[in-house]
Amino acid sequence: MSAARVGIVMGSPSDLPVMRACGEVLDGYGIAWETAVISAHRSPDAVRAYGRQAEARGLRVLIAGAGAAAHLPGVLASLTTLPVIGVPLAATPLQGVDSLLSIVQMPPGIPVATVAVGDMGARNAGHLAAQILALGDPDVARAVREQRQAMSARIQLPDGFDPAS
Ligand code: RP5
Numbered sequence: 001m002s003a004a005r006v007g008i009v010m011g012s013p014s015d016l017p018v019m020r021a022c023g024e025v026l027d028g029y030g031i032a033w034e035t036a037v038i039s040a041h042r043s044p045d046a047v048r049a050y051g052r053q054a055e056a057r058g059l060r061v062l063i064a065g066a067g068a069a070a071h072l073p074g075v076l077a078s079l080t081t082l083p084v085i086g087v088p089l090a091a092t093p094l095q096g097v098d099s100l101l102s103i104v105q106m107p108p109g110i111p112v113a114t115v116a117v118g119d120m121g122a123r124n125a126g127h128l129a130a131q132i133l134a135l136g137d138p139d140v141a142r143a144v145r146e147q148r149q150a151m152s153a154r155i156q157l158p159d160g161f162d163p164a165s
Helices: 013-029 044-053 072-079 097-104 119-134 138-152
Strands: 006-010 033-037 061-067 084-089
Touching (some): 006 013, 006 072, 013 119, 013 138, 044 072, 061 072, 061 097, 061 119, 072 097, 084 097, 084 119, 119 138
Parallel strands (some): 006 033, 006 061, 061 084
C-alpha cells in the first residue's frame, strides 16, 4: 500500500456519506488517500497538528468537507501551504448555502479552492486533486486524460451526425 498523497478531512462523521465520494474518485485514478474526522471547533488541537504535519507526512493535497459555519477548510489552509480544496456540505436548514459562502469567501492570501455543494462537489474535489497531482506525476496525468476520454465517449449523437463537419 503506497503512502497517502491526498488527505480527505471532514468535520463530523455525519459528513462521511457525501465525502466518501472523494475517495471513490481518487481510487479511480489509483491515488492513495487517507481520511480524518477532525473539527475546527470541536478538536482544534487535532486540526492544528494535522495541518502542520500534512506536508511532512507526504500529503500533497488536502480536501476538507464541512457543513454549517464550515471553517475547517480555511483553518487547514492557514496551517499549510499545500493546496486545500473545500467541499461545502448541506448540514443545516440553509442546505449548504451557509457552508458554501463560509468556504468560498476566504480573504486574500489564504485560498481555498471551493467546489459545488454536496456530492457533485465531493466528486469534483477528487478530480481536482488528481489534476493537481498530475502536474508532477505522469501516471496520474495519463489517468486524468483517460478519464476525460472515457467521459467524452459516453455522448450519444443522432445517426448520421458528424460533429467534425
Ligand atoms: C460541521 O457541522 C460538520 O462538518 C457537519 O457538516 C456539521 C454538523 O455536524 P454534526 O452535528 O452532524 O456532527 O462541523
